Every structure is written in structure tokens, then in C-alpha cells.
Amino acid sequence: MSIRRPYKMVLFVILNVALLWVVKKWHSEEQKLEGIHSIALDFEERLRARDTSLKEIEDYNAKHVQTINAPDAIFLRPGNVWLESNANFTSSSTSCYTQNLQHRLPKVIGIGIKKCGTGGVIRFLDHHPLVRLPPKNEVFFFTGKNKIDLNVYRKKMPLTNERQVAMEKTPVYFAFSPENNPERIKSSILDVKLILIVCDPTTRAFSEYVHERARYKLYHGPMMAKYNTFESFVDENLPQFQSKIEEWLNSSQSHSDLREKIINMARTDFKATILSNGIYSAHIQRWRNCFNETTLKIIDGNRFLDDPGSIIEELQDFIGIPKVLLREDFVRHPVTKFFCYRRFTEQNFKNNVTEQNNDKELIKKLQCLPKLKGRTRNGKQNAKDQTLEKLRAFYHPFNQQFFKDIKESFNWSQPRHT
Structure with a gap:
């Protein structure tokens, strides 16, 4: 009996340590998954916020900035040299934003x-x-x-x-x-x-x-x-x-x-x-x-x-x-x-x-x-x-x-x- 009792105690301690390790490992994995999920949710929210801002900018341009036509070969965004020298140009082809554009001091x-x-x-x-x-x-x-x-x-x-x-x-x-x-x-x-x-x-x-x-x-x-x-x-x-x-x-x-x-x-x-x-x-x-x-x-x-x-x-x-x-x-x-x-x-x-x-x-x-x-x-x-x-x-x-x-x-x- 004196030999069995220490054996059982050692086995009991080992099993408890193993159980604690398993619980800790499971908790750690849960936290990691929660962290990954949180990052994904945060990123999705950031993407949605950006998409909302981009859509709002696009809608503003559609509402407040009219377009004229410009040759395909020289279509550039507002601020290019061609637009500045040909603001009243009209022709059939690609459209450029021109109205409401002007030279402003830098912000x-x-x-x-x-x-x-x-x-x-x-x-x-x-x-x-x-x-x-x-x-x-x-x-x-x-x-x-x-x-x-x-x-x-x-x-x-x-x-x-x-x-x-x-x-x-x-x-x-x-x-x-x-x-x-x-x-x-x-x-x-x-x-x-x-x-x-x-x-x-x-x-x-x-x-x-x-x-x-x-x-x-x-x-x-x-x-x-x-x-x-x-x-x-x-x-x-x-x-x-x-x-x-x-x-x-x-x-x-x-x-x-x-x-x-x-x-x-x-x-x-x-x-x-x-x-x-x-x-x-x-x-x-x-x-x-x-x-x-x-x-x-x-x-x-x-x-x-x-x-x-x-x-x-x-x-x-x-x-x-x-x-x-x-x-x-x-x-x-x-x-x-x-x-x-x-x-x-x-x-x-x-x-x-x-x-x-x-x-x-x-x-x-x-x-x-x-x-x-x-x-x-x-x-x-x-x-x-x-x-x-x-x-x-x-x-x-x-x-x-x-x-x-x-x-x-x-x-x-x-x-x-x-």
C-alpha cells in the first residue's frame, strides 16, 4: 500500500498538469482565433469605410463636375497641361472633368x-x-x-x-x-x-x-x-x-x-x-x-x-x-x-x-x-x-x-x- 499510494499521487499530479496544459493550449488557440477574427472584422470595417468615401467622392464629381470630350490618346486626370490649354475643347471620344476646376493656392x-x-x-x-x-x-x-x-x-x-x-x-x-x-x-x-x-x-x-x-x-x-x-x-x-x-x-x-x-x-x-x-x-x-x-x-x-x-x-x-x-x-x-x-x-x-x-x-x-x-x-x-x-x-x-x-x-x- 505504501508503494501504490505515491504512485497514484504522482499519476494524479501528471494527469492534472496535462489537463491544465490542454486547457491553457485550448484557451491560447481560442484567443488567437479571436484575434484573427477581430483583425479580419477591423479590416473589413476599414475597407467598407474606404469604399463609402470613394463612392461619396465619385457621386460628388457626377453631381457637381460636368464633363467635356477629349481625345483618347491624351486623356489625363485634372491638372494636366492639355486640359489647362484646351478647357473649351469638344470632340467625340473620352470625357474629362473640366467644369468647376480652377487653379487654387495649395492647401x-x-x-x-x-x-x-x-x-x-x-x-x-x-x-x-x-x-x-x-x-x-x-x-x-x-x-x-x-x-x-x-x-x-x-x-x-x-x-x-x-x-x-x-x-x-x-x-x-x-x-x-x-x-x-x-x-x-x-x-x-x-x-x-x-x-x-x-x-x-x-x-x-x-x-x-x-x-x-x-x-x-x-x-x-x-x-x-x-x-x-x-x-x-x-x-x-x-x-x-x-x-x-x-x-x-x-x-x-x-x-x-x-x-x-x-x-x-x-x-x-x-x-x-x-x-x-x-x-x-x-x-x-x-x-x-x-x-x-x-x-x-x-x-x-x-x-x-x-x-x-x-x-x-x-x-x-x-x-x-x-x-x-x-x-x-x-x-x-x-x-x-x-x-x-x-x-x-x-x-x-x-x-x-x-x-x-x-x-x-x-x-x-x-x-x-x-x-x-x-x-x-x-x-x-x-x-x-x-x-x-x-x-x-x-x-x-x-x-x-x-x-x-x-x-x-x-x-x-x-x-x-x-
Whole structure:
């Protein structure tokens, strides 16, 4: 009896443990199924909301925007050059929306910063039926000191109806002259909203260097002629630039003075802007003095690279347009691994695994950014760690000041020793 009793107790414990494991496993599977079901329901609701918005936009156009005929070969959406010069054209063929379209001032402007993803953000937003871009995305209207002629500015914008949003981007607005650009923009377009995309200034500097070298190879300008490598550019220019910055900071306690010095330097030494464009703290206050969180949206460009769909959803809310571009619409290209746009549907959701495994079929349906985008992120061009570390150390205090100014921190690279 003394031998059997421990045996029964051990067997009882084992059976209870096994039963508890089975119950826990069953509960875990139930939760997983509930989670999958919840995701599916959430996605279906998001799709229905988008379909409702798209139908409402279509109904508005049918009711308020009349059509005329245009040749099949040149049918383009509103805002194209042909429509602007042939608004009264009539012929038998495909119809185009024209009535109620006019040149309006932009409601949204991308003000920078160079090489941080402004172009990518604007191009993805361009898939929205209520967003319209000018023929030349970068207008440069507020870069000069001449008297502002808003009629000239309007003519640079695409044709839009009352509900559409004209949008332009000129990344040099943020860090270049004239200094009073925030005041000029605000007084010119009272209800305008600005998008500022910043990114890790170390990788940004490398990206702009590669961009300028590519321009040199095309146009043979003298500025970048002798800098065959990023290392040679940094080794020659960073010490001089850093010395100037330290001198300016020692002579003044104001970031506005530093901004003025940087802007003046850019007029005579443009190559130095490859480095100075990453000092966001020198410029942010002049914009925040005129625009608040409801009119100035600051985006982390590094996050945009990793999760563009969430950024695009946030921007639709910020602009005030229906959310018809969903995070599920943005998928990685099977070859390049960069994100592309493809409208996601309930059918896609059901067949997602099959389609993702069929790369050729998926690629045919993707709308990607131009191949020139991501030149420094495709692994074909790299900078040496030692050079990047010099830049991280240089930018670190300015990054910390910038985070303090905007009351938000981004996950950018840190120097090994701070």
C-alpha cells in the first residue's frame, strides 16, 4: 500500500498538469482565433469605410463636375497641361472633368527637409483621389525675395475642384533663405498646412552627397568635382564647418543667430549645406513661431521608410481628407524590398499568402517610387563607419536640442561616446 499510494499521487499530479496544459493550449488557440477574427472584422470595417468615401467622392464629381470630350490618346486626370490649354475643347471620344476646376493656392506644402523622404511621401499621397500635384512638384515660389504675386503661384498649381487639395513640395523652404519664409507663407495662404519630414542627419548627409555626385556626373559642375568619396568630402569640410559653428555658438546664445549665419553661408558655399541642412534645431523655432501642431506636421523620415502606410494614414487625418489610403495598401517589393503602393481589397486579404508567394504577379500590380529613390539604402553605396561616427558625434547635441524643441524624440543613430 505504501508503494501504490505515491504512485497514484504522482499519476494524479501528471494527469492534472496535462489537463491544465490542454486547457491553457485550448484557451491560447481560442484567443488567437479571436484575434484573427477581430483583425479580419477591423479590416473589413476599414475597407467598407474606404469604399463609402470613394463612392461619396465619385457621386460628388457626377453631381457637381460636368464633363467635356477629349481625345483618347491624351486623356489625363485634372491638372494636366492639355486640359489647362484646351478647357473649351469638344470632340467625340473620352470625357474629362473640366467644369468647376480652377487653379487654387495649395492647401498643403511639403517644406523639407532635403533627402528625408518628402518626394516619397508626396508621391504616395498622390494616389488619393482628392490630392493633386502640380506638373513640377517643386515650385520654389517662396525662395526668392521678390514681391509675392499669388496669381503667378496659382497658375503653377494643378486644376482642382472645391474639394480637392492642391499640394506642392519644395524641400529647400525649411533651411534656406529668405529668413521670413514662415511669415510669408502664412500671410499668403491663411489656411495652409505644412509637412516637415526630418531624418537622421548622419545618413541624410550621405544621401545628399550621393545625390550631388550624381548631379556632377550629369552636369559636370565644379562644386563636387574633387570629392570622389564621401570620406574625402567629410574629412575636408567637417573640421572647417564645425569650427565655424563653434565660433558662432560661442559668440551668441541665440539659435536664431546661428540660423542667420548658416543661411548666409549657404549663399557663398553651397556644398556646406550638405552638412548644415542636418542642423534642424537652428531652423525649427522660426516655423513653430508661425505654425502649431494643427498646421505643422513633423514626420520622422526613418519611420516612413519602415512603415509608410501608418504615416500616410496620419497625414490624411492631418490634411483633413477621407482615409482612403490604408496602411495595408503599402507592401514591400519582393526584389528591392522598398515599399510600393497597391490598393488592398477583401479579395487580396483572403489570397494574401498565395499572392505574396507569387512575386511576378505581385510586382505587376505594384506602383513604386522612381528607381533613383533609395540610392543609399539599396546596399550598393555605403559610407565607412568611422566617417559616420564623426557625423553622429557632431550632430548629437543639435539632435537633442531639436527633440527638446518639438517635445518628441526619434530613434536616430547615437554616437558611441556622448
